[in-house]
Amino acid sequence: MLIQCTGKLLEKLNVQPAQRSEEDPLFCWHANLITINRRKVVVFVNDKNRYVIVLYGLKAKDFQNLGSLFIDALRDVFHKECIKDEVIEHYICCAGEIIYTKTKDRSSVAKMRAACEVVYMIDDGSFPQSAAQKFLSLHASRRPYKNQKGEYVCSHIELYKDLEALFGGNIFGCRAAVLKLTLDLEKQNVWRRIIIPLTYSFYDLHKVIQKAFYWMDYHLHEFYVYDDKIYQFVGSEKWKWSSHPAYHKEGIKLLVNLYCDEEDFYSLREEGFSPPFQDVEFRYVKEVGLLEYIPKYRKFKYRYDFGDNWEIYIDVEEVIEDYDKNYPICIDGEGNAPPEDVGGKWGYEEFLEIISDEEHPEHRDMLAWAESQGYGDFDVEEVNKRIKLCFGF
Numbered sequence: 001m002l003i004q005c006t007g008k009l010l011e012k013l014n015v016q017p018a019q020r021s022e023e024d025p026l027f028c029w030h031a032n033l034i035t036i037n038r039r040k041v042v043v044f045v046n047d048k049n050r051y052v053i054v055l056y057g058l059k060a061k062d063f064q065n066l067g068s069l070f071i072d073a074l075r076d077v078f079h080k081e082c083i084k085d086e087v088i089e090h091y092i093c094c095a096g097e098i099i100y101t102k103t104k105d106r107s108s109v110a111k112m113r114a115a116c117e118v119v120y121m122i123d124d125g126s127f128p129q130s131a132a133q134k135f136l137s138l139h140a141s142r143r144p145y146k147n148q149k150g151e152y153v154c155s156h157i158e159l160y161k162d163l164e165a166l167f168g169g170n171i172f173g174c175r176a177a178v179l180k181l182t183l184d185l186e187k188q189n190v191w192r193r194i195i196i197p198l199t200y201s202f203y204d205l206h207k208v209i210q211k212a213f214y215w216m217d218y219h220l221h222e223f224y225v226y227d228d229k230i231y232q233f234v235g236s237e238k239w240k241w242s243s244h245p246a247y248h249k250e251g252i253k254l255l256v257n258l259y260c261d262e263e264d265f266y267s268l269r270e271e272g273f274s275p276p277f278q279d280v281e282f283r284y285v286k287e288v289g290l291l292e293y294i295p296k297y298r299k300f301k302y303r304y305d306f307g308d309n310w311e312i313y314i315d316v317e318e319v320i321e322d323y324d325k326n327y328p329i330c331i332d333g334e335g336n337a338p339p340e341d342v343g344g345k346w347g348y349e350e351f352l353e354i355i356s357d358e359e360h361p362e363h364r365d366m367l368a369w370a371e372s373q374g375y376g377d378f379d380v381e382e383v384n385k386r387i388k389l390c391f392g393f
Contacts, residue, residue, distance in 0.1 A: 001095035002028040003070070004103045006112075009033040009042065012063050017101045026162050027095040029053075029070075030103060030112040036120065043140075044070060045115045047108065049158035052115050052140040053077055054133040067098040077137045081156065082174040082197050082326030087167045094166065118143050135286065142392035154392055174199050176323035177294050177316055181209060181302070183337060184249075184311040186345055188352075190335030192383070195320065196328040198291040202258050204391075205290065208328045209302055209312060211386040213337035214374045219305035223285060224248070225256035226299040245303055246280070249313070252299055258285040295319045308344040327393050330383040339373035 002023045009031055010017055025047035034041050036056075044053040053073050055066075062069060071092060078088045103109050118140045141155040163171045175198045183190040192212040196205060202223050210217045224246055231253040241247050246254050257280050293300075300314035338348040354366045376382075 001098045003044070003067070003098055003100050004028065004030045004047075004108070005100055006032045006103060006109075010100065010102070013066060013100065014063075015100050018099045020101050020104070024048075026166065028104075030108050032112050032116055034116050034119070041119070042066065042070075043112070043116045043119055045112045046155075046159070047104070049162055050111060050115065050141075050145060050155040051159045052119070052137055052155065054119055054136040054140065056133040056136065070098070073133070073137070077134050080134045080138060080199050081159075082172050082199055082323075083163065084171060084173040087163055087171045090167055091163065114145075115140060156392060170324060172324055172326045174323050174326070175291070176320045177290065178318040178320065178331075179205075180315045180317055181212065182313045182315070183213065183335075184313060185338075185348070187349070188335050190337055192330055192333040192378075193317075194328055194330050195323065196290065197323060197326060198289075198294060198319075200290055200328070201286060202288045202290060203260075203286045204328075206260070206285065206302070207390055208387055209304070211390050212330055212333070212383050213312075214339075214376055214386075215304065215337065216340055216374055218340055219307070221260050221285075221302065221304045223258040224254055224301040224303070225258070225293050225297055226301070227253040227255050227297065228299060229253055245306075245309070245311075248299065248301060250299070254280055255297070256281045256283060256293070258283050258288055260285045305340070308338075308342065308347070310338070310344075327391050328387055330380050330387065333378050333380060333383070336375070336378055339370050339375035341373065 005013065005017070012033055026049075028047040029044045030047065031042055031044045034043060039056060040058040042055045042058060044055075045051070053070065055062075055069055055073055058066075058069075074092070075088055078091075079085070103112075119136055122136060122139045138156070141159070144152045144154050147153050160171065176195050177198055179194050179196060181192045181194065190213075194208060194212060196208060206221055206223075207217070209215075226248050230251050246257065248254070259282060294316055298316040300316075302312040302314060304310045304312070338351070342348050342351050351366065351370070354360045354362050355370065357363060360366075
């Protein structure tokens with residue numbers, strides 16, 4: 001495997017660059033050392049497909065072991081792409097020993113610098129602070145670029161094609177969960193059934209839910225993770241806590257709250273989760289993978305828009321051991337989801353009354369407003385189109 005380094009990175013590595021030799025571009029990477037938020041970052045860009053691997057927050061000692069860190073990061077990122085373990089190991093084996101050399105030419109350097117600019121733009125400080133930067137790598141690899149034919153392509157799709165040609169077959173395989181998402185409404189029956197790879201994060205699940213219910217991600221969200229044991233409320237506790245957003249309608253014990261915003265997190269801490277919720281663990285949603293809690297736990301709740309206060313109960317119905325896709329899909333569902341900013345459950349009831357009554361003075365205006373908010377009939381094909389577009393497929 002050829003790692004073609006900028007002069008700045010070679011100096012940091014303190015290695016003598018090897019003599020250049022012709023290699024398969026699929027096993028060649030250009031690498032650059034940049035600084036983001038006063039942290040040392042190395043960006044690797046594949047010569048064949050421009051796929052990006054990011055190592056973040058490197059210390060001085062890490063540069064002595066950069067090759068191993070890169071291979072570990074490649075494994076992690078490819079695994080996040082739901083690429084089979086045997087495909088990953090086959091690629092690493094074919095690539096051979098890591099050799100450091102100088103950058104190839106101006107064109108390759110320009111492509112590498114373009115990838116670095118994308119990493120600069122994407123990093124908003126909200127990604128988990130780990131060396132093997134899976135989130136930055138995946139996001140940077142989904143930016144379209146023009147190939148030699150003048151066609152717009154994406155690095156991750158080109159990588160899939162290259163690995164399929166190398167491996168000679170389907171490269172995807174992972175564990176996945178079948179989840180039923182039920183929106184808590186008084187009179188309407190609104191639910192979706194999805195399949196999502198367990199390599200995805202709870203933040204990815206948030207994005208799937210947004211697309212499945214035709215929402216636009218305007219507001220804050222959070223997840224709750226529950227034990228399957230019924231909590232033994234004492235005296236009037238159940239009445240007191242049944243209106244709390246963390247309460248589950250089955251009365252089961254809350255374990256973890258996954259928050260999406262630092263301000264929201266601190267306000268929760270200030271308000272406090274008094275008994276029976278005082279032992280709740282708080283975690284940042286982007287740092288938590290589904291596999292950490294599924295299938296060990298099977299009951300969750302998603303809360304979106306703390307004003308309208310939409311609550312979706314999530315039940316793990318099944319775990320698929322050999323899911324052959326690397327993206328989520330919706331397989332079933334029923335009912336139309338309320339539009340954004342409709343005013344909660346009661347506002348939705350009023351909204352439905354108005355749009356169903358052609359004689360109502362606000363009928364036409366309400367229909368126009370609903371269209372602007374993305375309101376529409378549930379259609380499983382439309383949902384899947386939105387999900388695939390959201391994840392760059």
